[in-house]
Amino acid sequence: xxxxxxxxxxxxxxxxxxxxxxxxxxxxxxxxxxxxxxxxxxxxxxxxxxxxxxxxxxxxxxxxxxxxxxxxxxxxxxxxxxx
Numbered sequence: 494x495x496x497x498x499x500x501x502x503x504x505x506x507x508x509x510x511x512x513x514x515x516x517x518x519x520x521x522x523x524x525x526x527x528x529x530x531x532x533x534x535x536x537x538x539x540x541x542x543x544x545x546x547x548x549x550x551x552x553x554x555x556x557x558x559x560x561x562x563x564x565x566x567x568x569x570x571x572x573x574x575x576x
Contacts, residue, residue, distance in 0.1 A: 505552070506531030509559030516560075517567045530563050538562025 494502075510527030513534060522530060538558040542549065549558050 501552075502532075503528055505555050505559055506535060509534050509556055509563050512556075512560045513563030513567050516564055517571070530566065531559050534561075534563025534566050535559035536562065537566050541565065 506528045507524060508527075508531065510522060510529065510531030513530060514522050514527065535555070535558060538561045541562065542558055549555070
């Protein structure tokens, strides 16, 4: 992975984490928190989309997949915190 790919990967993670924070909590988690949530969300989203047989392509598809995964992740975390 070259430096440009890493920067794009982190930017998508940050954007997806911020979007998920806006959707579920109404606020972001700071730059590092957004990146972490977005990267883990991308893994969750890719797994869920794979199970459902959904494929996405390009930059927009990566952002959508990561954001949906991050929303799922934050929702599961909120359920666990209630217990």
